[in-house]
Amino acid sequence: MTKKKFLVVSFILLSGALSAQKIIAPTVKSKTTFAIVIDETSLDKVRDMVYAYRDVIEKDRLGTYIISGNWKSPDAIREILIELHHDKKAPLEGVVLVGDIPIPMIRDAQHLTSAFKMNQSRNWQESSIASDRFYDDFGLKFDFIKQDSIKTLMYYYSLQADSKQFICQDIYSARIKPLERADKYAQLEAYLKKVVAERSAAPNIIDNLTMARGHGYNSESKVAWSGEQITLKEQFPELFNAGNWVRFMDFETLWPMKPVWLVEVQRPELDIMLFHHHGSNDVQYINGYKNASDPQTSVENIKLYLRSKVRAAVGRGKSKEEAVESYQKYLDVPRSWCEEAFDPQKEEADSLYNLNLDIYVSDVLKIKPNARFVMFDACYNGSFYEDEYIAGAYIFNDGKTIITQGNTVNTIQDKWPDEFLGLLNAGLRIGLWGKQAPFLETHLIGDPTYRFANHSTVRFDINEAIALHGNDKSYWLKLTGHTHADVRAMALRVLYTVRYNKLSDLLRDTYFASQSAIVRLEAVRLSALINDANTIRILDAAVSDSYELIRRFAIEYIAKNGSDKLIPAFVRSLFTDYTSERIRFKQQQGFNFLPADWLKQEINVQAAERPYFPSEKVNDMLKGVNNAAKSMSEEMGTIMDTLSPLKKKQSSISRYRNFPVIFAIDSLLSFAADSSRDTSLRVQSVEALGWYVYSCRKKDVINGLQKIIATTDNEQLRYEAKKSVGRLSD
Secondary structure, X not given: OOHHHHOEEEEEEEEOEEEEEEEEOOOOOOOOEEEEEEEHHHHHHHHHHHHHHHHHHHHOOOEEEEEEEOOOOHHHHHXXXXXXXXXXXXXXXXXXXXXXXXXXXXXXXXXXOOXXXXXXXXXXXXXXXXXXXXXXXOOOOEEEEEEOOOOOOEEEEEEOOOOOOOOOOOOEEEEEOOOOOOOHHHHHHHHHHHHHHHHHOOOOOOOEEEEEEOOOHHHHOHHHHHHHHHHHHHHOHHHHOOOOEEEEEEOOOOOOOHHHHHHHOOOOOOXXXXXXXXXXXXXXXXXXXXXXXXXXXXXXXXXXXXXXXXXXXXXXXXOHHHHHHHHHHHHOOOHHHHHHHHOHHHHHHHXXXXXXXXXXXXXXXXXXXXXXXXXXXXXXXXXXXXXXXXHHHOOOOOOOOOEEEEEOOOOOOOOOOOOOHHHHHHOOOHHHHHOOOOOOOEEEEEOOOOOOOOOOOOOOOHHHHHHHOOOOHHHHHHHOOOOOHHXXXXXXXXXXXXXXXXXXXHHHHHXXXXXXXXXXXXXXXXXXXXXXXXXXXXXXXXXXXXXXXXXXXXXXXXXXXXXXXXXXXXXXXXXXXXXXXXXXHHHHHHOOOOOHHHHHHHHHHHHHOOOOOOHHHHHHHHHHHXXXXXXXXXXXXXXXXXXXXXXXXXXXXHHHHHOOOHHHHHHHHHHHHOOOOOHHHHHHHHHHHOOOOOOOOHXXXXXXXXXXXXXXOOHHHHHHHHHHHHHHXX
């Protein structure tokens, strides 16, 4: 080998104190490169396996750096990654962060998450978002705040006002961070050993996939559940051929479902496991109480509920007598049912009962998960900053699971978790797939360069296409007519990212011509961001689409757009689409967004056209509109009332982050511009206006904020207004 192959480059970077990093260059030439970033101690402990891991990646024609250091801050790592990514001969396409790598804790960027909205005055560990977007999205700019004094791997950063205000990753990233319950270096070595073994075996195609749904997910809508199954066939058509395995496991199929899931995920043939459920860092929530119509089960469920609530009330300081009497009256039940809470045998039985409902980290560590890729569409399962986390437990064991995806904080249910998933069947590296998830909280845990063998109609290198041709309009325009639905959807996404000037018409034509639900969904989502006349046409039709998720997004976008031109479509949905629980939820939320008088007028018009429609349901609609209007009016009244308490005002203003209603724009702008008002509330109002991304009055918001920027002498207010303008303009 040449000396160049063994070149060791040393960087001296300033980050509080001087520290040296060693960079071992790739041993093969490739069009793009990858980096293993590891702390010095971990490298010393598992050096041979790190080199073996590097070698299997390079056998896949991806030159790989090994970068080690005694890392004192995230900034030193970020600078190296940026420099490697700018290498024109072989730009960096991704990184894996191995061992004790600094954890960026991001603040003032909740709009970059899917759902996280917490008062930042709370505990900083809880109110910040652990996110490696710091390492993989170079357009985001941050101000360093401080290092955590207890968990010293945590470094707090604030998103700058002049930063890009959306996520579009330059590279992909993943974590390989062992759990804290055992020798972390032994865990690390064992994990890398199984990765090397799995990747040295024969190529693996996707011919086994299982999807599982826990209780409470997507309001337990069967319509939503069935729609996802149909579209998976679009994404993985070959998977549904004879001889392959596709299974869908609903939490209600058997009770309890926990043992079934634990058996399923251990099948040696399983390639992909998709989990949809609620979660915490160390638990997958699967079952609630047993659903049944027989009286015996119903009575036992009530007793379980009472025992739990009575014990909890006593734990909060109530006397046993107070707790029993309170719940006895509340449900009008025999006193003896409540008193069972203090029976030691019942308490032990209840504890075992509850343990059998859900999957814990300790359960995972007792089995051997074999699904090569596991997705956790749940809150907190990917919390790698915790000592123990579900997404990590699945890779740090003796099974064959190589990589997982999870979230570091809570995540929204109404998203598209399977977007572009079918490209994995085309041989796409899971890192490049994960790079398309535009959320601050969503992370890959494990080897992001892992990929399945191409078993699809895609005959070009999908990895090279995404990694090297991401800015080539003509390249992706040609792919809008590809036979693979996910390729066509990806082409639309790329054309949006590069700001193709004829995209709006292309999205319109694509939506109305495409037989693919996932291509239509991509068109709907991108058009809602463009927000023009074509958007109105598409959303008007989308409320009647055959795919439930399209209809669900259409209702959300109509509400947030707020145009009176879309009110007939919204009301039409009320009369024609009320059997999906999750769409009903979106419709009820929509009552808060649209003008009450116009809504009620349109409801009455369409009700008259449907004399067969139950009048009591029409009355429920009208009542819902009135209640929402009253609630939103009270919120604005609280804000404008000079005598209402500060905390109440804060709560009312924060509501407009979830409900960016167009008729609140003028009042919020007026409040923010009023120098007699509390500064913190003015700043909060300006921040809330940054959530009007889909609004038909977005330009009015931008103009109003720019006027505040130009006239205010309050630096804090100007800073936040600039950030909101950036969010709306991006």
